[in-house]
Amino acid sequence: MDEEKLEQLVHEADRVVPRPTPKEFFRKQPHKSLENISDYERLYKESIENPDGFFGKMAHKFLSWDRDFDKVSWGSFEQGDVAWFLGGKLNACYNCVDRHAFAHPDKPAIIFEADDEKESRILTFKDLLQQVCQVAELLASWGIKKGDIVAIYLPMTPEALIAMLACVRIGALHSCIFAGFSAGSIKERVFDAHSKVVITCDEGKRGGKITHAKQILNEALKECPEVEKVLVYKRTGNPKVEMVEGRDFWWQKECEQFRGYFPPVPVDSEDPLFILYTSGSTGTPKGVVHCTAGYLLGAAMTTRYVFDLQPEDTLFTAGDVGWITGHTYSLYGPLVLGVPTIVFEGTPAYPDMGRFWKIVEKYKATHFYVAPTALRMLKKSGEAEIDKYDLSSLRTLGSVGEPIASEIWKWYDEKIGHGCCHIADTYWQTESGSHLIAPLAGAVPTKPGAATLPFFGIDAVIIDPQTGKVLEGNDVEGVLAVRSPWPSMARTVYQCHQRFLNAYLRPYPGFYFTGDGAGRDHDGYYWIKGRVDDVVNVSGHRLSTGEIEAVLLESKKVSESAVVGIGDDLTGQAVIAAVQLKDSHLVHDAETMIALRKELRLLVRKVIGPFAAPKSIIIVDDLPKTRSGKIIRRILRKVCSGEAKSIGDTSTMANPHVIVNLVSEVEQQF
């Protein structure tokens, strides 16, 4: 890398000029929700100065109510008793299904792209209403009622969405358990939520392989005595799948008994809608509780304003219902707006790396939403598979889950969006329910790698972690917090309100603490730096691991990087980097590895400074990751600190086998 490039990198954040939404975006969809930055500024100001007036209006605009609310907002961060739209009654399933089925019964609601393309199918709003009603009535006949928690262990299929909607139709909560989880993780979650009913399938299909949902569940349920009934969707029909007499029932057979209409049960705005366990990057997963009206409004508003999702659009969120993205942007966001959602069962690499783009072309998807980890993999695999497909239907490209490096942002913009799309880097959390900081399509100009400006009602602040004081003005850096409650925020952690208070509301009294570090640049734009426990303090220099990782990713040879700090006698903490190479064969060449370590260290020295240069660089085949694709730095830190034995909870890891490899690499290096 030459001096000029380095210079360019260092000053990139200072120099980038915000890019307005490309003109082509408006040409593709004339019914834009917002026209320009002044629209955003005016509405944002109103949402902060008069939240009750603003959100009261929005709640009437976006949701259908059985009983109007008496009071828009209530409670405070100090008390931890936040509530919205008090006295109101509504049903989330009615809002997502019935009202659209009445208006346009034959409009597609769920576009199912099966792992095996030939098994794909489309469900209209009418079909969806009928199928949801049958499952809802079945659950009701099993005694499931308002407030009960039904566990759902289903892969990304229409049935997962149908099961979720069936629960909320009768006022029950769903607790989705990611279909990749093993028996131990299922047991923990079913147990914690006291679920009496679990919904699953016989087997799943993913990447050309069969997954064994029922078999894994059977294993888990050996230790879940509270489970009385299991509903099993027959997906593959393998006769070897074991069914327990009196406990397990076939979905298709049971549903035949019901006529296909079952009235929705209106619930209170603050009745819980679902619980969802966080992905567990930082510790044991928390059962986050979301409530009906506020959550649904957040889903509707962000999907409309951040993505500019309009009735004639089609959204392809390449997420999974096992995570919050699958809840808010595969199910609730699009369906509450009456927009078709593409549900994809497979993987981006099967049958080849062009699968996502093939789906976009096939259904003329207007919106595509995915995590940077997938984008990095797709970028690495080259352009041949992208160029085969017509991606001109796309208007908005979203990113979620971790900071998106500016290189990846630009690749997404150029190669997938052809410079014609709105690129939305959306910063949010399971606990926030919907986007916190993201550029609003058509209104907020973007900068590669910046989450940009806060969404309506999000009074974002940057706090100095040492003094706890709010840092006013621009060009500041610290921890990210929110000053006042917003409708879609989580209300509590299931059966553990103290844990909720301790994690989010007590660290900085009067504020909601996100746990993430962030900077606000001279334009007032937010740049998310990653978790604050991912800050390394080397000789008094507070370094963001994310920043060092981004520099390492600049090397053409590196595909993934993770940086942690470990105790160091001399400097307090030392920077340790683990990198995964684009060409894994290189790993076996000792000489090349020595040269590469040197090169990477030099790169960090030059771009950030000598103090940031990693003390050790570990080169691995694979980094420890959650099943949602996030790097688990906690595990890396433990291994590097010689504490591999006390790693703790690995139930949320996608690839526990990498630990052994990591340990041996670390032993060689240290």
Ligand code: ATP
């Ligand atoms: P746990 O809370 O159990 O540790 P988790 O925080 O990984 O798990 P999620 O709620 O899925 O679970 O992830 C939210 C976190 O992901 C955010 O707090 C932030 O660290 C990161 N994140 C999400 N979107 C972005 C983004 N666009 N830019 C930067 N970071 C992001």
Ligand code: MG
């Ligand atoms: Mg979190």
